[in-house]
Amino acid sequence: MPATLTLDPFDEAFLADPYAHHETIRNAGPVVWLEALGAYGMARYAEVQAALRDHVTFCSARGVGLADFARETPFRPPSLLLEADPPLHDRTRSLMNKIVSLGSLKELRPVWQAKAERLVDELVARRHFDAVTELGEVFPMLVFPDTIGLMDEGREHLLDYAAIVFNAFGPRNAVFEEGNRGKEAAISWVAETCRRGNLKPGGWGMAVYAAADAGLCTEDEAGRLVRSFLTAGVDTTVNGISHLVLALAQHPSEFQRLRANTKLATRAFEESLRWDSTVQTFFRTTAREVEVAGVTIPEGAKVLLFLAAANRDPARWSDPDSFRIERNTSGHVGFGFGIHQCLGQMVARLEGELVATALAERVSALRPAGAPVRRLNNTLHALASFPVEIDPA
Numbered sequence: 411m412p413a414t415l416t417l418d419p420f421d422e423a424f425l426a427d428p429y430a431h432h433e434t435i436r437n438a439g440p441v442v443w444l445e446a447l448g449a450y451g452m453a454r455y456a457e458v459q460a461a462l463r464d465h466v467t468f469c470s471a472r473g474v475g476l477a478d479f480a481r482e483t484p485f486r487p488p489s490l491l492l493e494a495d496p497p498l499h500d501r502t503r504s505l506m507n508k509i510v511s512l513g514s515l516k517e518l519r520p521v522w523q524a525k526a527e528r529l530v531d532e533l534v535a536r537r538h539f540d541a542v543t544e545l546g547e548v549f550p551m552l553v554f555p556d557t558i559g560l561m562d563e564g565r566e567h568l569l570d571y572a573a574i575v576f577n578a579f580g581p582r583n584a585v586f587e588e589g590n591r592g593k594e595a596a597i598s599w600v601a602e603t604c605r606r607g608n609l610k611p612g613g614w615g616m617a618v619y620a621a622a623d624a625g626l627c628t629e630d631e632a633g634r635l636v637r638s639f640l641t642a643g644v645d646t647t648v649n650g651i652s653h654l655v656l657a658l659a660q661h662p663s664e665f666q667r668l669r670a671n672t673k674l675a676t677r678a679f680e681e682s683l684r685w686d687s688t689v690q691t692f693f694r695t696t697a698r699e700v701e702v703a704g705v706t707i708p709e710g711a712k713v714l715l716f717l718a719a720a721n722r723d724p725a726r727w728s729d730p731d732s733f734r735i736e737r738n739t740s741g742h743v744g745f746g747f748g749i750h751q752c753l754g755q756m757v758a759r760l761e762g763e764l765v766a767t768a769l770a771e772r773v774s775a776l777r778p779a780g781a782p783v784r785r786l787n788n789t790l791h792a793l794a795s796f797p798v799e800i801d802p803a
């Protein structure tokens with residue numbers, strides 16, 4: 411029998427400061443029963459990583475949120491990547507892997523670098539700026555929608571859409587209801603935007619339709635795969651970049667270390683993801699009865715994997731709560747692990763690296779100018795605002 415916990419990992423106190431509660435879950439045992447959800451939970455690195463690795467037992471096609479798609483109608487037509495198992499998943503993933511390739515990122519790097527430098531130049535000249543609304547939310551929007559080839563009209567819906575979808579992985583609580591209110595237009599805009607006729611030539615969106623023309627997927631599947639770019643590609647990097655700046659501002663000596671060697675930019679971004687993982691949790695569903703660390707989990711159970719708690723498990727990481735850009739972060743599960751590991755991780759890394767480098771080259775000191783303001787979301791650790799002040803280099 412697993413330990414029973416009464417805490418609700420989707421209530422507002424938990425979402426506002428998840429790190430205050432992770433230790434309780436890790437210490438309760440390798441597998442816990444989360445009474446508030448009617449689901450199992452794992453927060454230790456070893457079990458989280460093993461569950462992610464065993465995608466046959468811990469399947470995704472029944473949804474990676476609390477809802478079991480075998481019993482409930484999905485919130486939206488399921489993602490053909492995130493909410494799919496092999497063999498379907500492997501077919502869609504391999505066609506997407508060819509589009510999000512090292513080669514295409516190599517071409518984009520100089521363009522994105524110029525945009526990062528220009529944006530940071532403007533912010534540095536002002537001395538005071540908001541790291542979320544004026545940097546984290548701005549930079550991905552300068553580079554990502556053009557890369558996909560999205561129509562210009564309505565791009566502001568992207569953040570609302572992602573917030574809705576990431577909220578929908580949790581329960582239908584107040585965070586879900588309030589986060590969705592008045593944002594219905596985002597859902598229809600995304601559906602429209604993903605159609606072949608609305609995508610610009612030369613982008614990753616049309617590349618998916620080219621895969622459909624080559625017989626690798628159907629026309630309907632292509633639209634749904636383009637939708638994955640839109641869902642997973644913005645709010646994640648927005649908050650990844652915002653938290654990177656937060657981490658650097660709260661750890662001045664680490665920022666100085668980065669300034670002294672800007673080649674540490676990619677490591678700084680990776681450590682910021684370990685230290686404060688944007689995607690905090692995902693569920694899996696057991697496809698069979700399984701024993702984990704002596705606990706029997708029945709078939710058809712929802713299991714909540716606390717990725718962010720695994721990334722600070724003291725059994726895996728030394729001094730896990732401290733942000734150290736030179737640490738070896740390999741094996742962190744901020745991008746997941748196994749067959750579903752983030753398709754866009756190289757995109758996110760490039761964005762993070764370019765922002766970190768541009769800041770390190772232009773700023774001699776970076777300080778909080780106020781408290782960070784959180785935006786509660788059932789899946790993402792998200793920020794609404796974080797004012798900073800800088801000294802130019």
Ligand code: OVM
Nearest residue numbers: 489491492637638641642
């Ligand atoms: C998708 C999708 C949606 C949300 C997250 C994600 C983190 C993927 O539609 O495929 O990956």
